[in-house]
Amino acid sequence: xxxxxxxxxGCSTGVLIAQEFNRSGFRCVHVQSSANPPRIMTxxxxxxxxxxxxxxxxDGNLQETVAFLSTFEVIAVVPGVESGVELADALxxxxxxxxxxxxxxxxxxxxYQMAMAVRGAGLRSIPTLLTRDVAxxxxxxxxxxxxxxxxxxxxxxxxxxxxxxxxxxxLHEAFSALVGKKNILLLVNEALVVQPYTSGVEYIVDTVxxxxxxxxxxxxxxxxxxxxxxxxxxxxxxxxxxAEGETQALLTQYAKHVLDAxxxxxxxxxxxxxxxxxxxVLIEVGARICGGFVPVLCKAAIGxxxxxxxxxxIVSPAVFKASASEPxxxxxxxxxxxxxxxxxxxxxxxxxxxDVHRLHSFHSIQLGVHPGGRxxxxxxxxxxxGKIDLIHANRDVLLHEMSVIRELEANGFYEVKKEKx
Numbered sequence: 001x002x003x004x005x006x007x008x009x010g011c012s013t014g015v016l017i018a019q020e021f022n023r024s025g026f027r028c029v030h031v032q033s034s035a036n037p038p039r040i041m042t043x044x045x046x047x048x049x050x051x052x053x054x055x056x057x058x059d060g061n062l063q064e065t066v067a068f069l070s071t072f073e074v075i076a077v078v079p080g081v082e083s084g085v086e087l088a089d090a091l092x093x094x095x096x097x098x099x100x101x102x103x104x105x106x107x108x109x110x111x112y113q114m115a116m117a118v119r120g121a122g123l124r125s126i127p128t129l130l131t132r133d134v135a136x137x138x139x140x141x142x143x144x145x146x147x148x149x150x151x152x153x154x155x156x157x158x159x160x161x162x163x164x165x166x167x168x169x170x171l172h173e174a175f176s177a178l179v180g181k182k183n184i185l186l187l188v189n190e191a192l193v194v195q196p197y198t199s200g201v202e203y204i205v206d207t208v209x210x211x212x213x214x215x216x217x218x219x220x221x222x223x224x225x226x227x228x229x230x231x232x233x234x235x236x237x238x239x240x241x242x243a244e245g246e247t248q249a250l251l252t253q254y255a256k257h258v259l260d261a262x263x264x265x266x267x268x269x270x271x272x273x274x275x276x277x278x279x280x281v282l283i284e285v286g287a288r289i290c291g292g293f294v295p296v297l298c299k300a301a302i303g304x305x306x307x308x309x310x311x312x313x314i315v316s317p318a319v320f321k322a323s324a325s326e327p328x329x330x331x332x333x334x335x336x337x338x339x340x341x342x343x344x345x346x347x348x349x350x351x352x353x354x355d356v357h358r359l360h361s362f363h364s365i366q367l368g369v370h371p372g373g374r375x376x377x378x379x380x381x382x383x384x385x386g387k388i389d390l391i392h393a394n395r396d397v398l399l400h401e402m403s404v405i406r407e408l409e410a411n412g413f414y415e416v417k418k419e420k421x
Contacts, residue, residue: 002027004053004072005314007080008088009033011047013291014080018051020311029072030055031065033087038186047080058087066094076314078267079288082157083185085109089287092266098211100287101263108262108287111154111193115282121261123254124281126198130154132191134175138168140194148197150232151175156183157286158381164197164232184382200276202283203247204238205255206290208309210317212265214256215324217306218290218298219248229342231379237402240301240334243327247275254280262287268310293366294336297389300363301334332391335361335398337405339385340378341414347375347385349415352408359401361392375416385414 005021007014008031018028030052049055056068069077069091076097079088086109092099100108107117112130119125129140141149151174152162160183163174178189204220223236241248255271262285270290272283289295295305313320349371356362367386369375376383388405390398 002073003075004029006031006069006072006074006077006088006091007052008077008084008091009037009047010051010080010084011037012081013289013293013295014084015048015051016293016295016307017078017080017289017310018048020307021315022051024311024315026315027053029053029069029074031069031077031084031087031091032057033084034186035059036186037083038184062090062094066091069095076266078310078314081291082286082288085287098266100265100267104263108264108285109155111152111284112191113154114262114284115193115195118258118261118282121257123257123261124279126195126281126283129194130191131194132175132179134172137171137175137192137194141171145196150195150197151178152193153178153183153187153189154191154193155187156185156189158184158291159235160184160380160382161189161192162232162380198274198276198281200274200281203241203251203273203275203280204290205251205271205273206294206306207255207259207269207271208306208313208320209259209264209266209269210313210320210324212260213321213324214259215309215313215320216243216252216255217304217309217328218294218302219243219251220294225340228340229377229379234340234378235338235381235384236340237338238336240298240330242330250275250280254282258282258285266313268306292336292387297334297336297363297391301330301332301391302328303331304328332393333395333398334363335390335402337388337390337402339387339405340409341375341383341385341416342377343414343416344375344377346417347371347373347414348417350413351415352411352413355408356388356405359390359404361390361397361401363389363391365389375414 005028058065077088077092079085089105093102107113115128148166161178165171202222206218208215219241220238222238224233225236226233228234268289270286273280295307299305365388369385
């Protein structure tokens with residue numbers, strides 16, 4: 001077929017997008033959003049050149065990149081990861097292919113503007129301040145918000161810079177560490193988002209949309225460890241939930257309203273939502289597929305992934321819309337166990353790794369560090385040593401085998417050459 005899909009920053013989990021489009025008979029071109037992309041986007045998960053018929057590096061001139069894409073019959077522009085969201089929006093609008101609401105483009109990327117758009121739509125939202133002045137933040141907090149608060153960069157990724165502050169000293173420390181500094185996406189934090197800490201269970205709702213018709217592709221419930229390793233929190237595990245249930249119904253309805261509020265009419269979205277006092281409230285949305293190769297795990301547990309739905313929404317929109325309201329069905333239970341390290345240094349061996357592979361529910365493992373490399377104490381999403389994915393028909397088997405993994409971690413899973421004090 002002559003029709004082409006343009007993928008912006010198709011790296012990390014985004015490599016799967018081109019693969020699926022190619023399998024469906026479509027060709028892809030790659031757009032790199034910057035001449036100097038952050039390492040988090042170009043390391044081991046860098047884009048696969050052989051999946052594309054051509055590649056262009058965007059140098060900041062939108063018209064030049066549009067001119068390059070105009071030599072192909074581009075029918076869709078898709079972001080692969082967070083760094084490609086804004087450029088994908090701009091290119092789609094300029095080329096004239098289906099795109100999200102242009103006026104809300106910044107609200108799909110900037111966490112302060114996102115919160116304002118959600119509040120402006122009349123949806124439940126967390127009170128939010130954007131400032132680079134810690135005195136301003138303190139005045140706002142003492143004016144009725146109160147501690148604890150969460151501080152984070154408005155345009156970073158993962159849990160980069162996300163800090164829980166219990167008092168003024170911690171707030172000063174966070175502002176000193178973050179304001180004016182580059183984040184993991186190599187953007188300078190000109191100001192910080194400040195929000196009251198909202199307690200509750202965190203969920204992920206992944207979606208795909210076509211012409212404003214939204215489909216829920218998977219829902220996850222997170223488990224966290226609070227005040228761990230000196231960090232405010234670290235993620236511990238995530239459960240894939242059935243599509244139907246009282247909580248899922250609330251999450252689904254709220255997520256769809258959020259998508260509308262942010263002008264997300266086409267493509268994938270990754271919604272992070274907290275159930276607080278019995279009702280959902282938004283943490284943030286990524287207007288792209290879920291990361292961490294979660295679609296692979298969903299494919300194994302459900303038989304269909306967010307990427308499958310994304311491809312269908314573009315190549316067969318009528319088919320997509322006809323089945324968008326049908327809830328997905330679990331073939332098996334799925335659990336992602338996030339590995340956690342309590343120490344830093346050179347990783348010498350993983351002597352108990354063989355025991356993980358012997359688990360009845362073992363599906364796959366993604367190691368973020370290998371023997372000979374450096375392992376860090378786990379303090380954020382990017383310092384987990386790896387992820388272990390488990391799948392089984394019996395949920396109790398997954399619970400037991402997660403506890404086995406934690407026992408292994410506590411009893412020699414990592415052999416680390418400890419650093420000198």
